[in-house]
Amino acid sequence: MPFGPSFLSGLLFCSAIFVLTACSEKTSETNATAAPADENLIQLSDAQLKNAEIVTGTLTQRPISSVLKVNGRVEVPPQNVVSISVPTGGYLDETDLLVGMNVRKGQVLAVMEDQQYIQLQQDYLTAKSKINFLENEYLRQKDLNQSKASSDKVYQLSEAEFRSQKVLISALAQKLRLVGINPDHLSENNITRTVKVISPINGYVSKINTNIGKYVSPTEVMFELVNPSDIHLVLKVFEKDVDKLYIGQKIWAYTNNQPERKHLSEVIMIGKDLTSDRATEVQCHFRQYDKALIPGTYMNAEVEVKNNQAYVLPEDAIVRYQGKQYAFVQKSNKEFLMSEVNVGNTENGFTEILSPAPSQHNFVVKGAYTLLMSLKNKSEE
Known part of the structure; x- marks a missing residue:
């Protein structure tokens, strides 16, 4: 049976479609086979391995000191705060004090008058x-x-x-x-209706609670003075961290406004009771008190905890990607798996590995960043 030209043209078109489809499926299968099963796994060629200068090693144990972060405030111990009052009461006749003003021991703070x-x-x-x-x-x-x-x-x-x-x-x-x-100097010739209120310490005025002409009762505090020679840093430390502290331990404190300026102090007393939120107060003494740290100032503090043996990797072995931290595990001579790690403190070029659990795997200790760039650039392609 003879076939016309249109029939032959249709047959050729169908054959071409079949061949293209078969080729496409074969290409897809080939690509699927070549693609790694894990997107965090990278395989290097001999040339790439040589150029990357990859160095591997295992987890090692080293003494690492951790840092405990706490907060607190600047306080004056009770023995350095003086409340000024008049035991018999009286009217305030004269004073020139202002809050923040420095006063000397023996200086006249006020003149009181009363019959x-x-x-x-x-x-x-x-x-x-x-x-x-x-x-x-x-x-x-x-x-x-x-x-x-x-x-x-x-x-x-x-x-x-x-x-x-x-x-x-x-x-x-x-x-x-x-x-x-x-009374030794009192006679009928020098009776006075006024008395002077004298400063008992060197310091500064922190509070003024009265004014000229006001009657001050014997129980009323007129002024409050602070002796800045012994200012403390009082830290709030929770129960779980109290056993990490000891007398004489160094503290580095800083304010929110100047976090780069560290004030060295040391622990002088650790509280013996806990508050309702399971915390205690730790008293610290400044090595050199900065007068800019007025009582009540809120402070952050870092406490260097005693050295502990920890599993570590060199700092260069840890890479950061999308807010997480990773290390490359060697799967074979040319294959490396980017694995998420939980890290602790870094000291002297070594970073503490908190998880996963220690193993005998080899980690990339040099060239990790190069592997990260190669892996993610390949993923984008």
Whole structure:
């Protein structure tokens, strides 16, 4: 049966499609066979291996010191904070203090005024003026009693009055000293209605709680002074980390505003009780106190924990990709698998490997970054 030209043309077209399809499927199969089963696996040729200068090695053990990060604040120990008040109360008549102002020991902080100061001086001078009469009467009654010219009752009464007056004078003298008046220099010619409030320390003013003309009660704190000679760093350390600390341990502290400026201090006391959030306070002393660190300043701190034996790789063996860290494991002479690792502290060029668990695998210790570039460039192609 003869075939026309159109039939022959159709037959040729179908044959061409079949051949192209077969070739395409064969090419796909070939490519699938050549592609690695793991996208993190890279296979190098002899030339690539030589050019990359790959060096491998196993995990080794080295002493690595870890860093514990904590936070805290600058504080003044209680013995270096002084609250200034007036034991008998009074009106504030004069002061020129400002918060932050430096003060010297013995400096006049304020002048107080009140009529009770006058009354206290009057009582003292009056009591003192009677003491000579009572003493002479006591001595006279004593002589009379010894000669049986006076009864024991009269003698004992004179003695009691004399001794009571001495007690009164002594008590009033102490009250005068309490408000800042020296009874040894007091006379009827120098009675004053004012008293001076004197600074007991060298330091600076941290608080002012009063003003001119205000009445200050005996229990009210007028000023607060701070002696900056002994400022502490108080750290908050959780229960799980307390056993990592010891007395004399070095601390490097820094503020949020100046993280690059480290302040060296050392642990001087570790708290013995825990708060509700399972933490304790650790007292640290600055080696050299910076006056810019005012009490209340929030600080971060790094504590170097004792050296521990750890499995490590050279720092160059660790590469970072998409926020994670990897090391290359040698699968064969020319094959390397990029494996994720969990790392710890880095010290003296070595990085602690926390996971996976230690094994006898060989890791790429030199040339890891070259492998990463080759692997990811190939993936993009």
